[in-house]
Amino acid sequence: MSRMTVNNRPVEFDLDPRTPLIYALREAMNLTGTKACGGGTDCGGACMVLVDGVALRSCAITLAEAEGRIIITIEGLSRDRAHPVQQAMVAQQAIQCGYCTPGIIIAATALLQRNPAPTREDIDAAIPNMCRCGVYPRLIKAVEQAGRVARRQERISAAPAPGITPEDAARAVPALRVPAPE
Ligand code: FES
Numbered sequence: 001m002s003r004m005t006v007n008n009r010p011v012e013f014d015l016d017p018r019t020p021l022i023y024a025l026r027e028a029m030n031l032t033g034t035k036a037c038g039g040g041t042d043c044g045g046a047c048m049v050l051v052d053g054v055a056l057r058s059c060a061i062t063l064a065e066a067e068g069r070i071i072i073t074i075e076g077l078s079r080d081r082a083h084p085v086q087q088a089m090v091a092q093q094a095i096q097c098g099y100c101t102p103g104i105i106i107a108a109t110a111l112l113q114r115n116p117a118p119t120r121e122d123i124d125a126a127i128p129n130m131c132r133c134g135v136y137p138r139l140i141k142a143v144e145q146a147g148r149v150a151r152r153q154e155r156i157s158a159a160p161a162p163g164i165t166p167e168d169a170a171r172a173v174p175a176l177r178v179p180a181p182e
Pocket residue numbers: 094095096097098099100101130131132133134135
């Protein structure tokens with residue numbers, strides 16, 4: 001059994017602990033906002049999720065490695081797309097087909113949490129995600145806009161609240177048990 005917190009909910013996966021996190025999220029929890037995008041060295045970053053506040057490729061993490069961590073997927077950032085990075089991506093028209101968008105928003109959120117006033121070089125370094133539609137110039141404007149919002153709000157949040165512990169979450173809602181496939 002692999003235990004972790006996903007979008008503010010304690011989850012117990014009765015799956016092979018070698019299972020990549022992305023498959024547990026998408027196939028077992030139906031959190032399909034996290035996109036598969038090649039895997040391994042070809043991974044374009046569309047599978048990124050926040051792991052203890054750090055944007056990581058969920059195709060490259062096993063359930064065993066995610067044990068005890070706090071995972072936030074694109075679905076966990078906001079219930080109504082009201083997160084400042086989501087709003088800025090829409091406002092700057094930095095979304096075309098949208099396949100890369102969840103991973104980019106996750107990477108941008110992680111960046112702005114630690115640095116709400118990033119330079120263009122900071123943005124390039126922190127968001128290595130690939131976009132086959134070429135939204136990069138608009139993406140940079142969107143991150144800068146979200147940064148301005150974050151600075152007004154003093155910090156950008158990644159709801160569920162950063163810093164929540166699995167113990168806190170366990171008190172809030174019962175654990176979701178994801179059984180092994182038949
Ligand atoms: Fe299509 Fe980025 S918007 S891959």
